[in-house]
Amino acid sequence: MIEDDKYKTINTASENVLFKDKNSKFYGYAFPVKNEEEAKHYLEQLKKEHHNARHWCYAYQLGTESIIYRANDDGEPNNSAGMPIYGQIQSFEVTNILIVVVRYFGGVKLGVSGLINAYKTTASLTLQQCNIITKTININYLINFKYEDMNKVMRIVKENQIDIINQKLELDCKIIISVRKKSAKTVFNLFDTLFGVEIKPI
Known part of the structure; x- marks a missing residue:
């Protein structure tokens, strides 16, 4: 949410958070990004770091007055991962940010509603421990x-x-x-x- 000439963002990458559900592990990360290339760079880093994971789902938002965003389910059922993550970016009213949730599958299917809850919760926990700042x-x-x-x-x-x-x-x-x-x-x-x-x- 951009009111008059201010907006909210983060200035440093977050510590990762861990959310567990039925043996699946969800690791949440947040990064400050200025463009799509930076978002891709952090995503590639996480894919190397978590090369045994099953999914690397993410959402990002860029810009202040004209907004660009992307949400990616990375193989999870449609709109069960990327959009719940993006929903938290909107809820916390932040921009110029990338949130990635890395999933290690625990052998038990969570169902679509379980996945939506897991990705939403992980994104929310990640944003809660970010240092959110206001810029002009x-x-x-x-x-x-x-x-x-x-x-x-x-x-x-x-x-x-x-x-x-x-x-x-x-x-x-x-x-x-x-x-x-x-x-x-x-x-x-x-x-x-x-x-x-x-x-x-x-």
Whole structure:
């Protein structure tokens, strides 16, 4: 759930959790991810680590304002694993996250309702022991200006407590700033009205 310009996510991978049901073991993992490649990387790692497991079911959600998500049952009955995991991502209102539940089959079938419960519970336990943090949706701007305009540019930066994430201060200066979305228009206008200063979103 993204309200105004904030969202919830995790900044470190979780410790694994273990849930057992009728001799089947379910290991839950959570990872912070920025893109699908990172999600695939963590999945491959877990497949190597748990190479004797039967299923590696997962769900991930990426993005803040436009959302991408995927849920995978990995051979379990349709919608008995991936969607229950994804349901917990929605319930905890987190994004930029991958949750994987690794199952070792214990010889006793759980049935669809048993599987849904096991995957949902494991995902929930995994999220409960994550350090969930709130971040702001930021917009980055590139500002170009001449060295002689440095003081007036830096005064605005200082007065508005703007984060500089990159800078090159030579005869032609370039700085990249990061601004909270709700303040972005105001900050843009502050620089846009300065003579000789060019600002553009990146």
